[in-house]
Amino acid sequence: MSNEINIASALHRGATVADLIVSAIARFPERPAFANDEATVSYRELGHMISRIAQHFDDLGLRPGDTVAQLGVNRFEVFAVIAAIYLRGLRSVTLHATGSEADHEYVLNDSTADVFIVDEYHRARAEALKPRCPRVRAWLSIGKVPGHVELASAIRDYTPQPLVPTGDSEQVIRLAYTGGTTGRPKGVMLSSRALVTNALLDLSTKDWPTDVRYLCVAPISHGAGSLVIPTLMQGGCVTLLRGFSIDGVIAAINTHGCNVTWMVPTMLYGLLDSGRTGEVDWSRFHSLIYSGAPASPTRIRQALATFGPVLIQSYGQTEAPNDILILGRREHAELADAQLSSAGRPYPQLRVCLLDEHGVEVPDGQRGEVCVRGPLVMSGYFNRPEETAAALAGDWLHTGDVAYKDADGLYYIVDRKKDLIISGGFNVYPKEVEDAICVNPAVAAAAVIGIPDAKWGELVMAYVQLKEGCVLSEEQITAEVRLAKGAVATPKRVELVSALPLTALGKIDKKALRARHWASDARAVN
Structure with a gap:
């Protein structure tokens, strides 16, 4: 037996x-597995x-x-x-x-x-x-x-x-x-099991060209590296860059025929604002995958107009690597502007639920924490049993992200639970304010955080980076947000900056921004 x-x-x-x-x-x-200006390896x-x-x-x-x-x-x-x-x-x-x-x-x-x-x-x-x-x-x-x-x-x-x-x-x-x-x-x-699931979900759900030539512009050691194995499984070729640059991206596409890439939104915005996109024949490009942080619907629409119907959004996290929700090329081309803020629908083989603080699934249209079950989920945190138990409570992976689902089954990531601003007893979700700010064509990127205030508990503060050569006043920004989102969500302070701080992976570093205001408070490391 x-x-x-x-x-x-x-x-x-x-x-x-x-x-x-x-x-x-x-x-x-005999095919090339890796090829760039330094070497070709079969x-x-x-x-x-x-x-x-x-x-x-x-x-x-x-x-x-x-x-x-x-x-x-x-x-x-x-x-x-x-x-x-x-x-x-x-x-x-x-x-x-x-x-x-x-x-x-x-x-x-x-x-x-x-x-x-x-x-x-x-x-x-x-x-x-x-x-x-x-x-x-x-x-x-x-x-x-x-x-x-x-x-x-x-x-x-x-x-x-x-x-x-x-x-x-x-x-x-x-x-x-x-x-x-x-x-x-x-x-x-x-x-x-998790990494095989990641690769097979990429293969079955993302749109791939017949002859895959993957341009890896971010560190292979992290999220961008997850697309290497799916590329190799199709007999494709990987071109590695040692850092993101507009010159490097354009040269690699034109020299090595790259037709798939992955970027975080700040990279995508930089490419859009470079003025050099016309140097590439985008009709030969197949898929531009973006993830790692929310992207502004206004900028997504700009990217569709510039690059064509090549965009794929993939939402995930380290604990469920890369593939929880997806908004594919077809959806990008067909959805209305308001729906472009969606993170898409669940990948196959996964169950995604929005749960309240008691672990109960919330109705459509209401906000809950994104929780995941399936073969993609991690085995836990190394030598951290208490944190593992909390993250996997109730046999769900608790992502820490807040979202709602509409009647069409599209999920909208509202924000990280830890990023929630509570001002005067009202909840303010920074992503919604950032999207309202980024509607203005003069805005390159925005980051909204809560800062300490004796009266309100937290004030809404916006750091705004303008596109080169553009002019926009703090008063204009607050007026536009007030019109779009109301008084509670309107930033009480706006600071125009030449550049927003970025993490090592190219995401906007809100931890660094918060540390300027919460240096003596635990919030600075949240």
């Missing part, structure tokens, strides 16, 4: 991420590198469950290391290249990293971290870094072997650390 149970369990373990990568390499050996060459790295991990004594951390710019070697980690059932931790030294130190120690791999662009950071992270037992480098073993030299003498994945679908193979906007970063435990 026990043998029958074991067999049944094995039959239901499911595919691993490594299975997807190995399958792609076997199917498309699927076969990628497979050979993955095998050599995996063998070196074996010789370092790494076993399933051990952790390998990386810090590097966008380069194909970083993906090859990640793939080797998945192949051996290890755990991948990728540090954000623009993260602080303190956060990097914290993540290496919190994740119990056994191996740290750094590239030559971050040698100073590696030298600073080495004496502070005594648990790390092997320090490797991509390129030459003093005190580190160069990875290329370490793997040179290995003969490529067949790629054989280790582990099963429930094995945690990635610790994805949150950005620290709610205090210290938390290690989100992502299993092969």
